[in-house]
Amino acid sequence: MREDKLISRLRHLAGRALAMAPLLLLGACQSELLDPAGDIALQQRDIIYISTALMLLIIVPVMALTVIFAWHYRAKNAQATYDPDFDHSTSLELVIWAAPLLIIICLGALTWWSTHLLDPFRPLNRISASKPIDPKAKPLVVQVVSLDWKWLFIYPEQGVASVNQLALPVDRPVRFELTSTNMMNTFYAPTLAGMIYTMPGMRSTLHAVLNKPGHYRGMSGNYSGAGFSYMNFTLDGVDQRGFDAWVARAKGSGAPLDTARFLELEKPSEKVPPMLFSGVAPGLFDRVYNRCVKPGTPCMSEMMHHGQGGPGSGMPSTRNAPPPSGGKPEGAIFKEGEEKGTAPNVTKPRNPNDATGSTAPHSHKNESMSFNLVPAAPGLLRSGVSREAAA
Known part of the structure; x- marks a missing residue:
């Protein structure tokens, strides 16, 4: 008897532990996405709330009606209507289809509105919901480069750079310019704004x-190899005085980011600690973007x-070459008379076992019986002529 009570008690405790496990797991999570520190992230969070509420308008009634119907139409309920010949109800069909359709329309309108309003390429029109932006305010420019597996932040106006450490002044618009050195990645600061690919x-x-x-x-929001899990960075929000102090500390670090140091930094590495650089090589971000950081690389x-200077430069001017930049291709359909030119016609050797071509001129098999010789460009073989025949 005591053993049965003990087993029952253990089962009860195990059930409560299983019920509490999801709550414990959720307690270990950080709700950065739902606790934004920037206006763009705040608007994106509101969109998540609105979308979730719209979808719950269908999910909650469906789940409730599932339980209600199962209980009402159970086998032991003699009061429930039993109609085995039921096959259609116009009013029921209207309810079933109208509600989801209205929700889809609302979600579509919300998506269209938010896509244009929160376009990452669109300059900001406010600092926050209660603070309009100063038209004379100049945004802070930060150039972002994703490497394997670390983040490089260049401040061109301040002349400093950092690795895995991003410092931003509060209430100042920021324009990020982003690129990558090796593979596609995703720049993601949940409390600041949404994801953007590099x-x-x-x-x-x-x-x-x-x-x-x-x-x-x-963090990085796109799997990019072995060190992806450690491709994180810190985001420090400070006032203008704190930002100026951070820039001064970076300039006093004594290590400029020149070409040689960047090529060393570009090599794959994991768990890279934050670093500061007192200077940046001129045009480094543009050379990374144009993939020519290494000396001698075009x-x-x-x-x-290259090749936009006219005929004779860039790609050879052949019959199948694309037109020069800005030019419009001119096909034979736009030419008249002798402008189209002529080319010799060579008939394929006849197959003695197939007389279709000579007895039925309109047969589709005639389409492959002859071909045109295109005049060859200098140094190229003519179309349809083998090397042995040319020799």
Whole structure:
């Protein structure tokens, strides 16, 4: 008897422990996403709340009606209506389809509105809900480079840089310019703004503002290899005086970020501690963006502009070459008369076992019986002529 009571007691305690386990796990989580420190993150949190409430308008009634229907139409309830021939109800169909349709319309309108309002490329129109932005205020420019596996922050106006440490003055608009050295990544500071991708050879932009001073956390939101789990950075929100002091401390660190040091920093490494640099090599971010940091490497911008000087430069001017930059391709359909030119026609050797081509001129098999020889560009073989035939 005592053993049965003991087993029952243990089962009761185990059930309560299982019920409390999710709460304990949630207690270990940080609600940075729902406790924003910046206006953009605050608006994004509100969108999450509104979207969740709209979806609960369907989820909660459906879950409640499931229990109510199961209880009301149980086998022992003699008062429930039993109608085995029921197949349609117009009023019920209207309720079932109208409610989700209205919610989808609301979610679509919310998505369209928020997508345009919170476009990361769009400059800010306010500091906070109660504080408009000063039209004369100049945003702080921070250039962000994602490396393997660390974050580099360059302050071009202040002439300093940092690794895995981002300091921002409170209530000042910030314009992030982002790129990557090796692979696509995602810059994510939950308390500041939403995610924005960084990609090699491309530049992204993110406008944001921090409204509350404090010590926050940033991370990589895109799996990028072995060191992804440790690709975090600190976000320090300080007042203007504190930001000036941080810049002064960086300038006094004594280690400038020149080309050689950046190439060393670019090598894959994990768990990199925060670092400060007293100076930055001129145009370093643009060279990272154009993938030409290493001396002697041609920049993408130079390669893209190469060949725009007219015929004879860049890509060879052949029949299948693209038109010069800014030019409009001109096909044969736009030409008249002798402008189209001529080319010799060579008939394929006839197959003695197939006389279709000679007996049925309109047969689709005639389509492959002949071909045109395109005049060859200098140094190129003519289309349709093998190397052996050319020899």
